[in-house]
Amino acid sequence: MAIKTPVSLNGVLNVPEPAAADRSAPARPETFDAVGAMPAQPAPSPKLQIRGLNVFYGTFRAVRDVDLAIPGRSVTAIIGPSGCGKSTFLRTLNRMHELVPGTRVEGSVRLDGADVYATDVDPVELRRVVGMVFQRPNPFPTMSIYDNVVAGVRLTGRRAKSELDGIVESSLRRAALWSEVKDKLKENGTSLSGGQQQRLCIARALAVDPEVILMDEPASALDPIATLRIEELIAELRETYTIVIVTHNMQQAARVSDQTAFFSMGDDRAGYLVEFGPTSRIFTNPLHQLTEDYVSGRFG
Numbered sequence: 001m002a003i004k005t006p007v008s009l010n011g012v013l014n015v016p017e018p019a020a021a022d023r024s025a026p027a028r029p030e031t032f033d034a035v036g037a038m039p040a041q042p043a044p045s046p047k048l049q050i051r052g053l054n055v056f057y058g059t060f061r062a063v064r065d066v067d068l069a070i071p072g073r074s075v076t077a078i079i080g081p082s083g084c085g086k087s088t089f090l091r092t093l094n095r096m097h098e099l100v101p102g103t104r105v106e107g108s109v110r111l112d113g114a115d116v117y118a119t120d121v122d123p124v125e126l127r128r129v130v131g132m133v134f135q136r137p138n139p140f141p142t143m144s145i146y147d148n149v150v151a152g153v154r155l156t157g158r159r160a161k162s163e164l165d166g167i168v169e170s171s172l173r174r175a176a177l178w179s180e181v182k183d184k185l186k187e188n189g190t191s192l193s194g195g196q197q198q199r200l201c202i203a204r205a206l207a208v209d210p211e212v213i214l215m216d217e218p219a220s221a222l223d224p225i226a227t228l229r230i231e232e233l234i235a236e237l238r239e240t241y242t243i244v245i246v247t248h249n250m251q252q253a254a255r256v257s258d259q260t261a262f263f264s265m266g267d268d269r270a271g272y273l274v275e276f277g278p279t280s281r282i283f284t285n286p287l288h289q290l291t292e293d294y295v296s297g298r299f300g
């Protein structure tokens with residue numbers, strides 16, 4: 001299958017949103033810091049801006065009225081009890097949700113200000129820019145380590161072997177796997193340990209040069225050592241990428257993330273965002289009793 005790469009896509013994804021706020025923004029910032037000499041830093045615009053998001057499976061609403069601004073080049077953790085819509089929410093960010101028949105999304109998701117649900121956005125190209133890593137490592141079972149890494153790259157067109165070699169090495173290095181596999185690139189991807197397979201899947205996501213990486217419980221099937229490797233890797237990747245990670249592990253959320261979104265579930269079983277803020281505050285001084293109960297392990 002060839003990916004149709006619309007020439008407009010980079011443009012589409014990078015066009016700033018013509019928001020009312022922009023038009024009314026003062027030419028100079030009007031707030032100054034306590035010293036009075038330097039203008040206060042304007043807040044950077046979010047990498048992902050979610051507004052009024054409602055997500056349905058048929059008539060069942062799984063996610064209700066989510067507003068969230070996810071900053072770039074940082075790690076955002078999504079936590080909450082089982083069934084509150086964390087995976088569903090994550091999949092709407094790169095339009096994987098629509099691969100399930102009978103589903104529907106209302107509201108908006110903007111990437112660098114551009115609507116990812118606009119009719120001229122190619123969802124396949126969107127999923128290159130907003131990649132995903134799943135709970136269970138899922139290397140392509142019939143492919144070698146090498147071919148797994150460049151599987152997505154090959155879909156974007158013919159590449160010279162020397163270029164593919166370079167992409168394989170740089171992606172495996174960025175995924176902290178190169179030294180362990182460099183002498184057996186022709187071996188099957190499934191011959192690796194679970195933790196190595198997960199890093200292989202991360203290398204595969206990195207090979208197509210994404211900007212955002214969505215991770216749905218990426219370490220929950222791994223042992224503590226392999227989990228630590230994934231957490232160290234996330235800490236390195238956050239310098240370059242925007243990472244959104246779903247986790248059930250409170251210590252992991254506290255260790256790896258800069259900000260945390262806590263979701264809960266209403267009586268109608270629709271998931272909703274209870275609160276969002278810096279991870280240290282969510283864990284030490286949450287605004288809501290529900291959050292306090294969850295992060296302290298009293299329910300969920």
Ligand SMILES: Nc1ncnc2c1ncn2[C@@H]1O[C@H](COP(=O)(O)OP(=O)(O)OP(=O)(O)O)[C@@H](O)[C@H]1O
Pocket residue numbers: 057060062080081082083084085086087088089100269
């Ligand atoms: N394919 C589907 N068809 C219908 N309903 C679904 C589907 N997938 C999920 N749901 C429902 O949507 C709701 C949210 O599910 P989701 O998997 O997003 O929750 P979650 O927070 O990721 O849970 P967990 O922590 O157990 O992974 C649940 O009520 C679930 O039963």
Ligand SMILES: [Mg+2]
Pocket residue numbers: 086087088216
């Ligand atoms: Mg889930």
